[in-house]
Amino acid sequence: xxxxxxxxxxxxxxxxxxxxxxxxxxxxxxxxxxxxxxxxxxxxxxxxxxxxxxxxxxxxxxxxxxxxxxxxxxxxxxxxxxxxxxxxxxxxxxxxxxxxxxxxxxxxxxxxxxxxxxxxxxxxxxxxxxxxxxxxxxxxxxxxxxxxxxxxxxxxxxxxxxxxxxxxxxxxxxxxxxxxxxxxxxxxxxxxxxxxxxxxxxxxxxxxxxxxxxxxxxxxxxxxxxxxxxxxxxxxxxxxxxxxxxxxxxxxxxxxxxxxxxxxxxxxxxxxxxxxxxxxxxxxxxxxxxxxxxxxxxxxxxxxxxxxxxxxxxxxxxxxxxxxxxxxxxxxxxxxxxxxxxxxxxxxxxxxxxxxxxxxxxxxxxxxxxxxxxxxxxxxxxxxxxxxxxxxxxxxxxxxxxxxxxxxxxxxxxxxxxxxxxxxxxxxxxxxxxxxxxxx
Amino acid sequence: xxxxxxxxxxxxxxxxxxxxxxxxxxxxxxxxxxxxxxxxxxxxxxxxxxxxxxxxxxxxxxxxxxxxxxxxxxxxxxxxxxxxxxxxxxxxxxxxxxxxxxxxxxxxxxxxxxxxxxxxxxxxxxxxxxxxxxxxxxxxxxxxxxxxxxxxxxxxxxxxxxxxxxxxxxxxxxxxxxxxxxxxxxxxxxxxxxxxxxxxxxxxxxxxxxxxxxxxxxxxxxxxxxxxxxxxxxxxxxxxxxxxxxxxxxxxxxxxxxxxxxxxxxxxxxxxxxxxxxxxxxxxxxxxxxxxxxxxxxxxxxxxxxxx
Numbered sequence: 001x002x003x004x005x006x007x008x009x010x011x012x013x014x015x016x017x018x019x020x021x022x023x024x025x026x027x028x029x030x031x032x033x034x035x036x037x038x039x040x041x042x043x044x045x046x047x048x049x050x051x052x053x054x055x056x057x058x059x060x061x062x063x064x065x066x067x068x069x070x071x072x073x074x075x076x077x078x079x080x081x082x083x084x085x086x087x088x089x090x091x092x093x094x095x096x097x098x099x100x101x102x103x104x105x106x107x108x109x110x111x112x113x114x115x116x117x118x119x120x121x122x123x124x125x126x127x128x129x130x131x132x133x134x135x136x137x138x139x140x141x142x143x144x145x146x147x148x149x150x151x152x153x154x155x156x157x158x159x160x161x162x163x164x165x166x167x168x169x170x171x172x173x174x175x176x177x178x179x180x181x182x183x184x185x186x187x188x189x190x191x192x193x194x195x196x197x198x199x200x201x202x203x204x205x206x207x208x209x210x211x212x213x214x215x216x217x218x219x220x221x222x223x224x225x226x227x228x229x230x231x232x233x234x235x236x237x238x239x240x241x242x243x244x245x246x247x248x249x250x251x252x253x254x255x256x257x258x259x260x261x262x263x264x265x266x267x268x269x270x271x272x273x274x275x276x277x278x279x280x281x282x283x284x285x286x287x288x289x290x291x292x293x294x295x296x297x298x299x300x301x302x303x304x305x306x307x308x309x310x311x312x313x314x315x316x317x318x319x320x321x322x323x324x325x326x327x328x329x330x331x332x333x334x335x336x337x338x339x340x341x342x343x344x345x346x347x348x349x350x351x352x353x354x355x356x357x358x359x360x361x362x363x364x365x366x367x368x369x370x371x372x373x374x375x376x377x378x379x380x381x382x383x384x385x386x387x388x389x390x391x392x393x394x395x396x397x398x399x400x401x402x403x404x405x406x407x408x409x410x411x412x413x414x415x416x417x418x419x420x421x422x423x424x425x426x427x428x429x430x431x432x433x434x435x436x437x438x439x440x
Numbered sequence: 441x442x443x444x445x446x447x448x449x450x451x452x453x454x455x456x457x458x459x460x461x462x463x464x465x466x467x468x469x470x471x472x473x474x475x476x477x478x479x480x481x482x483x484x485x486x487x488x489x490x491x492x493x494x495x496x497x498x499x500x501x502x503x504x505x506x507x508x509x510x511x512x513x514x515x516x517x518x519x520x521x522x523x524x525x526x527x528x529x530x531x532x533x534x535x536x537x538x539x540x541x542x543x544x545x546x547x548x549x550x551x552x553x554x555x556x557x558x559x560x561x562x563x564x565x566x567x568x569x570x571x572x573x574x575x576x577x578x579x580x581x582x583x584x585x586x587x588x589x590x591x592x593x594x595x596x597x598x599x600x601x602x603x604x605x606x607x608x609x610x611x612x613x614x615x616x617x618x619x620x621x622x623x624x625x626x627x628x629x630x631x632x633x634x635x636x637x638x639x640x641x642x643x644x645x646x647x648x649x650x651x652x653x654x655x656x657x658x659x660x661x662x663x664x665x666x667x668x669x670x671x672x673x674x675x676x677x678x679x680x681x682x683x684x685x686x687x688x689x690x691x692x693x694x695x696x697x698x699x700x701x702x703x704x705x706x707x708x709x710x711x712x713x714x715x716x717x718x719x720x721x722x723x724x725x726x727x728x729x730x731x732x733x734x735x736x737x738x739x740x741x742x743x744x745x746x747x748x
Binding site: 015024026030033137190206357392403407 | 478496497498499500503519546550558560561562680728729
């Protein structure tokens with residue numbers, strides 16, 4: 001049979017055995033001063049053998065499997081936000097729908113447990129980060145691997161401004177966003193002239209520089225111990241603790257004359273996060289309709305064409321980079337306020353990779369996709385706690401698989417476009433055929 | 441000579457030692473970039489895997505009661521190079537070949553995913569704690585004043601220099617003399633045209649990954665024995681540094697990678713020796729940013745013309 005290819009199949013199985021032999025097949029342990037190697041337990045060895053067998057069989061019947069898979073692939077629906085929105089025809093229905101969604105988001109926390117609300121707040125932070133990075137990566141097409149650096153700038157600027165100058169959350173929110181945007185501007189100014197993949201590495205280096213500085217500048221940032229006791233946000237000066245921390249402040253529950261409950265604080269933080277996300281979405285959607293937003297996407301599609309049309313690529317890239325960094329700063333400030341404690345540990349490269357994965361999984365450029373992906377990425381690990389160990393493994397695998405099979409993401413972005421209506425119901429080819437017939 | 445001169449020489453030697461291993465890893469980046477124009481982000485993990493396999497081999501031989509150092513070294517090199525090259529081959533097959541013709545960013549994201557996957561694969565297989573090994577080769581030559589600071593060249597450092605030099609020479613010979621090396625150079629010049637001329641470019645690309653992984657494995661064995669401690673996270677920083685070295689020297693150019701590696705290693709050693717070892721990474725990345733600003737093509741790189 002032609003479809004059975006023994007040699008490549010055997011080769012793949014052997015490759016798998018070689019790969020796993022001295023990695024999964026053994027255990028290294030330090031014993032005293034020397035290193036002891038033992039072979040792994042029989043269960044793991046059996047698993048390796050089974051894996052090799054599976055690979056062998058898969059490669060053997062590859063063509064057959066591919067044929068049957070190609071049928072499955074076309075079954076997967078390609079849902080686009082465009083379609084979802086087009087179901088709600090007309091602007092007014094859409095507005096009503098959005099209002100309902102927001103109202104549901106606001107009422108929901110009062111009915112569920114505290115843990116769920118807390119998790120939702122975390123998911124919203126990632127939504128904010130994902131939306132911000134989406135501007136840089138998805139819309140402007142600049143791969144930023146040091147995004148977490150700006151997140152750290154936002155978080156630390158609130159913590160430090162509060163510690164040294166006693167600024168409260170609200171003014172720090174503005175300051176944190178602005179400072180992060182300023183950092184983005186300063187970094188972006190020199191490096192945005194670089195080609196895409198250089199940019200990725202430079203931003204990665206920048207993120208690492210920020211983390212190392214935070215870790216080592218002990219006098220200012222507290223080094224690896226981080227900064228603790230960062231105050232929570234207040235509602236027009238009303239605090240959410242049992243007793244007011246500052247002189248003259250009234251706690252929230254006393255002001256309204258209701259019993260104290262620690263849940264108010266959690267729900268308040270959640271609602272704050274929802275509002276911030278809505279603000280982010282609103283700003284980004286407005287920007288997208290402005291010439292600058294159009295220019296971002298144009299630049300992503302074709303750099304040279306953009307330049308020949310008289311657009312300044314550096315300025316456009318810089319604006320995307322700065323605005324994206326600003327949103328990371330907002331998210332960082334909120335993160336610091338929610339945690340109450342920050343340390344450089346929270347701002348490692350893995351965090352950048354997670355945010356990037358959110359953007360990639362959701363579909364670069366697609367805002368609905370990014371929101372969906374952020375929720376999946378934060379909520380899923382909570383449900384699969386027993387697989388916590390394998391989380392990052394799965395995560396890396398998912399990034400590779402997504403890129404290979406569905407690089408456009410879960411909910412790919414679709415440009416809003418208008419189809420010209422055909423005046424007559426005749427098919428196109430008939431129209432083009434007529435003049436040819438006439439000429440002959 | 442005053443003591444400060446010996447201190448200077450010591451830092452220079454330490455820098456050259458680390459720098460020559462950076463150069464070995466950087467060659468993997470630069471060759472892959474030269475041919476298919478993508479950053480193999482998982483290359484640092486390949487180096488880390490090379491270290492792990494060397495440790496396993498050395499520990500196994502020690503347990504079998506073999507105590508001839510040269511035999512241990514040779515077998516560690518051979519086995520580590522073979523297995524690690526297989527990793528390089530498999531990574532290209534699984535994660536990069538399907539994306540050959542897609543956007544650069546897509547291939548890079550896939551590479552980042554591969555890097556995270558490999559790091560956690562090793563972490564799950566061998567645990568996330570440091571694995572230490574007693575030093576295999578001890579001793580060295582010391583020179584300088586009897587009562588003051590003495591500069592020392594350890595035998596291990598010497599081995600690193602020799603092995604690096606031999607591997608580089610072998611690679612240069614291979615690239616310039618052999619038929620496959622010629623094909624490699626042709627692919628770097630123009631991949632599509634080479635394909636049209638009847639050279640199996642897929643084979644050449646696979647070979648590039650295998651060579652890169654083999655050199656990374658050599659670096660992994662050397663640095664693993666030199667430091668004596670490994671963990672699943674060493675690949676990330678080493679990969680980043682090696683990439684910095686490749687860019688510094690001009691990405692796509694093999695002599696450039698060597699030069700960049702040496703410059704980076706020496707800069708780091710001087711920062712650590714005279715300033716503070718905590719900031720040596722900051723200096724390395726700042727150097728990268730500065731080089732890219734003033735000479736985006738690197739020291740020996742050729743300017744790339746963008747065509748429509």
